[in-house]
Amino acid sequence: DAGVIQSPRHEVTEMGQEVTLRCKPISGHDYLFWYRQTMMRGLELLIYFNNNVPIDDSGMPEDRFSAKMPNASFSTLKIQPSEPRDSAVYFCASRGYHEQFFGPGTRLTVL
Amino acid sequence: AQKITQTQPGMFVQEKEAVTLDCTYDTSDQSYGLFWYKQPSSGEMIFLIYQGSYDEQNATEGRYSLNFQKARKSANLVISASQLGDSAMYFCAMREGYYDYKLSFGAGTTVTVRA
Numbered sequence: 001d002a003g004v005i006q007s008p009r010h011e012v013t014e015m016g017q018e019v020t021l022r023c024k025p026i027s028g029h030d031y032l033f034w035y036r037q038t039m040m041r042g043l044e045l046l047i048y049f050n051n052n053v054p055i056d057d058s059g060m061p062e063d064r065f066s067a068k069m070p071n072a073s074f075s076t077l078k079i080q081p082s083e084p085r086d087s088a089v090y091f092c093a094s095r096g097y098h099e100q101f102f103g104p105g106t107r108l109t110v111l
Numbered sequence: 112a113q114k115i116t117q118t119q120p121g122m123f124v125q126e127k128e129a130v131t132l133d134c135t136y137d138t139s140d141q142s143y144g145l146f147w148y149k150q151p152s153s154g155e156m157i158f159l160i161y162q163g164s165y166d167e168q169n170a171t172e173g174r175y176s177l178n179f180q181k182a183r184k185s186a187n188l189v190i191s192a193s194q195l196g197d198s199a200m201y202f203c204a205m206r207e208g209y210y211d212y213k214l215s216f217g218a219g220t221t222v223t224v225r226a
Binding site for chain 1: 158
């Protein structure tokens with residue numbers, strides 16, 4: 001299996017621009033998670049889906065952030081408008097039996 | 112309150128020696144799961160080991176073992192026979208409740224293996 005796939009791997013954008021991060025989970029996994037990692041806050045869960053339905057979005061920082069999962073093999077995390085404080089590594093993960101398998105992450109820099 | 116506490120920000124270990132990484136957790140749920148992940152400098156998150164709250168035996172995976180002390184709410188990771196490739200950040204994480212699958216992570220411990 002290819003593992004969890006994320007794109008882009010790196011994104012540099014300017015404040016105010018829209019940013020879309022993409023994720024393809026491992027085939028057959030019915031849970032998908034979006035995490036953000038920063039030096040200040042560590043690893044924090046933003047939102048997770050079960051069978052394409054959002055279950056818990058309490059970690060989404062504010063209305064500028066939105067996430068969708070239109071089908072079992074694709075999810076997006078969108079930031080509009082982006083701000084410099086959104087600079088972080090964004091991970092997508094999908095759940096196996098117990099463990100979560102993480103994608104390689106998207107390093108986002110907002111100038 | 113912090114759900115996962117890792118008190119050691121950084122550790123040095125000699126190659127071929129064992130190292131123990133501390134993790135304490137806080138939950139009122141009876142059903143929970145504890146995880147350890149490794150994050151090398153390349154940035155990916157690699158799953159290492161899992162321990163369920165009802166598991167009576169300590170989990171082991173190759174050179175990794177989890178020292179689970181339920182009464183003390185402790186889930187320390189032991190890496191035996193350290194290798195240079197073990198140099199990385201290590202995160203302890205917890206899932207609470209039977210049907211809630213989100214993970215709470217600790218701040219991490221950086222391990223540096225010396226030749």
